[in-house]
Structures are given as C-alpha cells and as structure tokens.
Amino acid sequence: MTLSLPTYADVEAAAARIAGVAHRTPVMTSTTANDALGAKLFFKCENLQRMGAFKFRGGYNSLARFTPEQKKTGVVAFSSGNHAQAVALSARLLGIPATIIMPHDAPVTKVAATKGYGAEVVMYDRYTEDREEIGKRLSEEKGLTLIPPYNHPDVIAGQGTAAKELIEEVGELDILLAPVGGGGLLSGSALAAKALSPSCQVIGVEPEAGNDAQRSLKSGKIVHIDTPKTIADGAQTQHIGDLTYAIMSRDVAEIRTASDAELVEAMRFFAARMKLVVEPTGCLGFAAARQLGDAARGKRIGIILSGGNVDIARFCELLA
Ligand SMILES: *Cc1c(COP(=O)(O)O)cnc(C)c1O
DSSP: OOOOOOOHHHHHHHHHHHTTTSOOOOEEOOHHHHHHHTSEEEEEEGGGSGGGBTHHHHHHHHHHTOOHHHHHHOEEEEOSSHHHHHHHHHHHHHTOOEEEEEETTSOHHHHHHHHHTTOEEEEEOTTTSOHHHHHHHHHHHHOOEEOOSSSSHHHHHHHHHHHHHHHHHHOOOSEEEEEOSSSHHHHHHHHHHHHHOTTOEEEEEEEGGGOHHHHHHHHTSOOOOOOOOOSOGGGOOSOOOHHHHHHHHHHOOEEEEEOHHHHHHHHHHHHHHHOOOOOGGGGHHHHHHTTOGGGTTTOEEEEEEOBOOOOHHHHHHHHO
C-alpha cells in the first residue's frame, strides 16, 4: 500500500485555515546565544502560541476540516498534554464536543487547561494501558472522529505552518532544528523547509532516554520502545508514525538527542537571558544546537521553541 503523504500545498492550505485564529508567533534572537555559538540563531516562539504550544496549529487545522456531521458528533484525542489542549481549544472555538484521553501522570496544568476548555477528560495509565486502543474504542462506540497527535496528514500540515512563518520572516536557513516526539512537528517543518529553503538541513531532536526516531531512521524501519523516562513529557512517545516516518526518512538530514541535564541548562538560559518560559521538550532544539560546535559556526539556524506549558512549581524545582 502506498501512503498518501501531505505536501507543502497542504501546509499552505493549513496556513490559510488557521490565519486569524492561531497567533503568528514572534521570532526572537539573542546576541548572547549568537556569540556563544558563532552563529545566527532564530527562535520561533511557539511557547507563546495559543494554549502554549505549536499543537494548536495541527489541532485547529484538523478540526476545521470536519464535515457538519463530524462536528455534531464530536472529536476524541489522546495526548500527554499539549495535543489534548490543542484539540480541546479548537473544539471549543468550532463548537465541537471533545473527549480527551490523558495519562494519569500528565502535568497538572495540562489536565486543568484541557478541562478548562470544556473537554471531557478520560484518564489512563501510560505505563500499562494502550491509549490508542481506548481512543479507537471510544470512536467506534460513540462515532467520534479520532484525531491522533501526530500521524495524520492534517495534523502534520498544520504543524508545518510554524516553520513556514519562520522562514518567510527571516529568510533561508542553513539548519532548522525541531523537537521530535511522534514526528508531526518535524515532518511538517521539513515540508516547509524543503519548499522555502531547499538547501536547509532539517534536524530533529529527541530525548536521549528515548531515541526511537534516531534508531528508526538509521535502521530503516519504525522502532518501538517503552515509554522513556525523561523530563521532556511532550516527547515521551513510544514510536513515530508511518506518515511521519516516510516524510522524515525523505526530508530530514539527521536526528540528534539531548539529555535532561542539557534541557534544564537550556531552560535556564531562556528564562534568565531571554525572559522566556519554555517547557523541557521545547528546549530540545537549542540543546542540540549547543552540541553542534564547528558545524554551527557562521550558519543561520532556525530553532523551534515548541511549547511553554510547564507547571510553575515544577519549573522552579528544575531550575533550583
Ligand atoms: C508534542 C510536542 C512535541 C513533539 O511533537 P511531535 O509532533 O509529536 O513530534 C514537542 N514539543 C512540544 C512542546 C510538544 O507538545
């Protein structure tokens, strides 16, 4: 079976759909960071996106395409947090009933925000239960449309709009770094980069504790792992998807990893020097940029700060 992969035209269509609803987030720079790396860094601040992460882009793009019938019956989604909030907020904006399946250990702010957007939350144990199964069951029993967090053409196309905005604003890049969980953000970013800055090297970054995407691209097939234990809760995925894998293996140059300690250091830098609250997963790109050494020198590097949803108490604890 051949997969029908989203293209850059789908990213453009998504951009039109989310225009005026999603924020066009700022691109920030830091002389300190530029000097430290000998490069020009452009930070795309999706931590300042609606609901606090880029996932609003893919969520809203997917729900906006529902038929009137799908809109009436409702949507179901499973997520460790940000996709949940993205679907919940998009559903509220579009008048669609939403059911969200969340792990019992999801960050308190993410659960509270999802409920706050009016969604019904169903809890599960991420170490013993299969959320995809729960999602499928709910969609079959109640006729709800399942919107997965990354392996869906409309989700991927929506996520690609952040990189599209970044490159349109700052011009062509030599390197683009984006975090990888299931690969929706990275594959969407790669579609945009290949169209707007063809020579740009697109690099994905995942937590050291769960380098399944890196192993998948190296081995030529999707590698499944146990839920990795890392502070990067937005990238605790067990595997990438067949759509995201296909795009990544075609358009992504490399996957790097960052340790939790490197993420905390990056988080501290953003807070202290740039006055930005970035959640641990959102720090993956910059943490990897700092590892590049000579490969970064003189380069124009785009970095997607993917989200800012971290409990304040947790944030303080990590930085203490
Ligand atoms: C979901 C998420 C990611 C990973 O995105 P994928 O599309 O699953 O690869 C990265 N950062 C944040 C903040 C997220 O919420």
